[in-house]
Amino acid sequence: MTAERIDSFPTRQIDGYRVSHGRPFPYGAHVVPGGVTFSVFSDRATSMTLVLFERGADKPMEELRFPPEYRIGSVFAMTVFGLDPENLEYGFRADGPYDPAKGDRFDAAGILTDPHARLLSGRDTWGVPPDWSNPYQYRAVIALEDFDWEDDAPLGTPTEELVIYETHVRGFTRHPSSGVSAPGTYAGLREKIPYLRELGVNCVELMPIFEFDEFDNSRVNPGTGERLYNYWGYNTIGFLAPKAGYAATGRYGMQADEFKALVKDLHKAGIEVILDVVFNHTAEGNEQGPTISFKGLDNATYYMLTPEGYYYNFSGTGNTVNCNHPVVRDFVLACLRYWVSEYHVDGFRFDLAAILDRGPDGSPLPNPPLLEQLAYDPILRHSKLIAEAWDAGGLYQVGHFPNYGRWAEWNGKYRDVVRRFVKGDEGTVGELAARIVGSPDLYGGRGPTASVNFITAHDGFTLNDLVSYNDKRNDANGEGNADGANDNNSWNCGAEGPTDDPEVNALRTRQMKNALAILLTSQGVPMLLAGDEVGRTQLGNNNTYCQDNELSWFDWDLVTANAELLRFAQSMIAFRRDHPILREARHPLGVDSAGVGLPDVSWHGVRPWEPDWSPGSRLLAVMRCGRDASGGRDHVYVAMNSHWEGHDLELPELSGGAVWRVFADTADPGGTAERRVGGRRHHIGPRSVVILTGSTA
C-alpha cells in the first residue's frame, strides 16, 4: 500500500545537492517524498536558477541552475532532495534579454519571488522596519498545507440572504480598546466573532489579506512628521500568501494556520468570508518601480505594455496586469481556486474589476475569457463573485459588467443616490425608488442579487463623517488634500466636524439611522462598513489608505458610547432577517405576486397610492407585501422623509383585519419599541424614516 514511488530518488548531483526532474504542475514549491519540487514558468528566459536560503540568512546557501533537460516547454521544474522545508527560503534568478522596448526586462543579478509562493517571509511582523540592504526582500517559503478543517466547507449562504460587513483585519482590533489578546491580527478578529454574531451580519469582506509591503509608501504625515504606511494593502506581492503581518504567529511562519482557524470559526458562527482581491495591478509599479517577481520572470506576459514597451496604467498605480493573456488567466484562476479549496473562502470582491475585461492592448473585450472562465469554473462555481465594476482608465460598467449570470457588482449608483436623498437633494426620489428595490433598471435580467448595495465603504467617508463633513480632510495623507474623492454627496448637518451642539449631534445620529434603515430595507445585498454601526469617525479623512493609527482603527469604546446607534443597527439587521419580502431574489413586479391581496411593491406619498415623483419631492414611502417565512401575510411600509419638515402620513389600508405597527422611527431616539398605530394616520418627523409592519397578529 505505501510502496515508495520510483521517482523519489535523485538522478544526479549539482554542487553536492541531489536533484531530479521536478513536477511542472502545480507551479510553485511542494514537498514531495524525500525533497521539495520547484516549478516556475518563464517564456523568454534563457536560463533559470533556483536560489536557496537558510531561513532569514542574508546570503544564499546554494544556487542551483536548472539543467536544460529540466525544462519542459516554458516551465522549469526540479526536485531537490534532503532539504528541510521549514528552514528554507527560496527564489529564482532568471536570465534572458534586457530590452524594455520589446518587453523584456531580464536581469540575472536580482533574486525574484515565486509568483506561486504560498507563504512569504520578510514582513513577518507588521511595522518592523525592513533591512533594505537585503538583496531579497519578499522571500518565498514552503507551506505545510495540511490543516484539520474537520467538516468545514464554504457555507453557500444564498446571496440574497447576505449582510456583508466590510472590514480590515488589522484595523478591526488594533485599537487598544479592543481588549483582544493579539490586537490587529487574524486571531484578534477571531476573538470578536461574538460581536459580529450579535450585530447579525453573516458575511465579512476582508480588505486585502494577500501579502503586501506596508512599507511601500514613502510619504510622511506633514502634521506629525510620522512615516505613512500602505495600510490598506491594495498592492499585492504574494497572490497566494496570506499576509504574515496580520498574523500573531507570523514570526513563526504560521499565518496560514491562523487565517484558516479564523475562517473555520467564522463558518461555525454562520459567517461567510469574502476576500477583497487585487488582480488589476501588482506592487511592481511602472518602469521606475521595483522588480519583485513578474517583471523579472516574464514582463511581457504578465503586464499590458504599450507598443514601446511602457506600462499601461488603467489601475492608476503604474502597471496593469495582462489578465486576459492565457497564461495570466491561468494564474488568476489558480489563485482563486487555491483560496477556495485551501482556505475555504466563500467569495471574492475584485478591485477595479473593469480591468479584468480588458484585452492585452487595453481595449475592453466583448466576451472577456477570464470573466467567463471564473463564472463557470467548477471549484468557484458557488463562490460569490463581486466586481468593483470600474477602473482608473475610465471604464465604468455598473449595470453592464460582463456577468454570465454569476457576477454581482458594487452598486455605486445606489451609494450616490441614497446619499443625495438623505442629505436632502432634490430630484432623487425617482431614482431612489429603483435603487431600493434592487435596481431593476440596471439588473433587470440578473435580479437584485447582482446589486451589492452600500452607502459607505473603505473608500470614502465613514457614515459618521458623511453626516459630519461637507468636505474631505485628507491633509494627514501627505498629498496636500489632493487625494481621495471630492464628490462625496455629504452634508455636515450644520457644523463642520465634531461639535458640542446637541441639535446638530441629534440630527447626525438620525441621519445615520436613516441611512442604515434605507440600506437594510433595500432589496439587493446590503454591505456595511465596519464601525458605521457605532459611528466611527476618520475625522473627515476619506482616503485613509496610509493611516495605520486611530484614524482608521475601530475604537471599541464606541460600542458603549454609541450603544443606541448600535442597537438600531442590530435591530435593522434582525428586521431584514425576519422579513423575507425585503430580500427576495427577484425584482418585484408591482402586482399581487404572492396572493395576499396587495401588490408586491407599491409607492406612496403623504397620501396612500399617490407618490410624489416631482423633482421637488423629498418624501417617498414604499410598501412591500408578500409572505413571511411561515407563509403568513407580511406587509412592510417604509416612509423616507428627507424634508426638513415633518408630515402627516395617511397609511394604505390593509385587508383582513391587519393593522399597522411601528417598528422603527428614526425621529424617536427611544429606538425601536414596537407599538400599534392608532387609525390610519402616522406622523413622520423632519429628516426621518418610519418603518411600519402590518399583520393580524
Next chain:
Amino acid sequence: MSVNVTTRSADGITLVRLDGEITSNSAPGVQDRILPLAGDTGRLLIDFTGVPYVSSAGLRMLLLLYRRAQAADAKIVLVGLSEEVRFVMSATGFLDFFEIGDDAETAMGGVRP
C-alpha cells in the same frame, strides 16, 4: 537538535516528558517515540515544561498524535505549556483539539480514579 523523550507509566496513564525544541528536524523522532504510546494507553500526558518552542511541523505532529489517540479512544493531555507555545497554539486553533493541564503532577492526580 534532537528532543529528549522520557516516559513513565502508572495506573493506565503514561507520562511523556519532552525536552528541546520541536521543529521539522526533531518532530519525526519525537513522533516515532510517542505515536506507539497513543494507541496503548488510556491517557497520555505530555509534559512540555522543557519545550521552549514548537514549530509549525511540531504542531502538526501533535495534531497527528491527537487523531491517532482519538482513533484508539485514548485521551491526550498537554501540560506545562509555556505561555508562548500556548499562545501560538491558541492563535492557530491547535489548542482547541487538546485538553490542557497546568503541570504533570496535578494532571496525573486529577485523572486517577
